[in-house]
Amino acid sequence: MELNSIKDAYDRVVKKQKLSASKSQEVIHQVGREIEQALTQILSAQDSSAPVDQKSILAELKLKLSAIGPVQLLEGSHKELNLNLSKYTKLLERSLNPDISKAYRDVDFDYHIVNQLIANHFYRQGLFDVGDGMIEEAGEPELAIVKSQFSVMHQLLEAMKVKNIEPALNWIRANREQLNHDGLNLELKLHTLQFVEIIQYGNRGDALKYAQTQLTPFASPASPHKDEVLKLMVKLMGCLLYPRRLENSPYSEFTSPTHWEKAMEDLTGLFCSLLAQSYNSPLSMTMAVGFEGLPTLLKLANVMAAKKQEWQAMKQLPVPVELGKEFQFHSIFVCPVSRDQGSEENPPMLMPCLHVLCKQSIMKLSKSSTRIFKCPYCPAEASVSQCRQLHF
Structure with a gap:
């Protein structure tokens, strides 16, 4: 019920905001028209060399603006909007608990690890100046060790945004042994994207030559994915029939921009894997998990406080905290008899x-x-x- 009342209040605020904006625009246009008419009268009189009574024109304009009453009109619509907005914020304060301090345990933090997570997050996102400022303020310059590595990653991604695959290919070749088959798969994907680009914006001869030199080696008898590559090659050869009009052909699927986006995701995943880093930022994942589990923990804290019980001393929460599959990184077994979670002592x-x-x-x-x-x-x-x- 609380969420429904919050949504209704929010909808009222949005409705009043739209009405206020519409009313404001209407008043502004009306005032603007009267001013333009007055200016037109003054200019036309000057062009005709007739005497111009500017005072009378301006006096008439003042009367018209007073009749419109723009200030009163705007004040009325804004007052209604502010009234609904005030009611909405009060409802939020009553319905939602802004104090989340009671939903976490009072534990000691390793601030070095916390600073490392934050710095890595900024460098991972390409916010290098922010990351530098953070570690300088924290007094831990050694945390910048991953800056140069993530800088390389963003250089590769920036090149791919403009359809330049050479930096990414050079990086894959330089790290081929560590990347194994995943590197080969991404290399094939990049060459396929480049082939499609040539078909769309180049000529058939160049596309065929590119396929012979760059794609054919992936279909060699020694290739572990030879059959899959051959099926792909058949489709790509079909693309040669539609130079510069591939988007209107049976092979239009190759022109989707999602292929480039997926290739960039794959490159990011491989790069992070090579650095022994997770694909997603640990800091962003931690924050997302906290947001999802916070309502349950707040409700538990309130219930336990009402019963005058201390939940922070518990080794195991009495209620499950439901999280999405994207937050489940390993299998957890809960005994169907005792409801205890499996552990090294109780496997x-x-x-x-x-x-x-x-x-x-x-x-x-x-x-x-x-x-x-x-x-x-x-x-x-x-x-x-x-x-x-x-x-x-």
């Missing part, structure tokens, strides 16, 4: 019937290491010795 165990429980649950069911116990989810029986630890 998941696979029973002969292929059901999985945590070790402590199995020990409780068996009551001893030799006693046979029944699976809680099927009629099968097992002993502790028959159970095997699972590794995710």
Whole structure:
């Protein structure tokens, strides 16, 4: 209900803002027309060499503007807008808790790591001046070690934005051993994009020559993706029938700008992988997870405070914090019997019937290491010795 009331209040503010803007434009145009008419009268009288009574024209203009009352009209529409805007901000303050301090644990931070995350984020985004200023203020100049590396990455990406693939190709060739097949795949993708560019803006002969020299080696018998490359080559050869009009051909899919965007994403991923960095900024991922989990944590804090219980001392939260799949980086097992999360001390165990429980649950069911116990989810029986630890 709170979200619905907030949305309704927001919609009212937007409606009033549009009405106010429309009314303001109407008043401004009306005033402008009266001023233009007065200027026209003055100029036309001067051109006719007749005496010009400018005072009377300006006096008439003043009367017309007073009749319009632009200040009063604008004040009225703005007053309605400000009234609704004030109600909206008050509703936000009542409905949303601006104090998020009670939703986090009071733990010690490693400020060096925090500074490193922030500096890396700015360098990763290409905000080199901001990153330099941050590490200078933090007094940790050694954090600039990744600046030069990310600077190279952005030089490659900037070149690709103007359809220049040579810097990226040179980088792939220089790091071919570390990139393995991923580097070859990106190299093939870049050559394909270049071939399409020649078809669109060059001539058929140049495109065919480029395919023979740059694309054919990827279809050699030693290539691990020979069959896939051959299928691609067939389509590319079909593109030769539509020079300079590929976007209106059966092969128009090759002209989509998303291919360049995907190639730039692949290059970014490979570059970050070579630096032992994640594709996404750890800082931005941490912030996104915090935003998604914050409502649940705030609600939990309020409930626990009402019960006069301290949730920060808990080893495990009593409620799940639902996060999207993009925030799940490793498998987590929760025992269906005890609801405990698997750990090194309490690992998941696979029973002969292929059901999985945590070790402590199995020990409780068996009551001893030799006693046979029944699976809680099927009629099968097992002993502790028959159970095997699972590794995710």
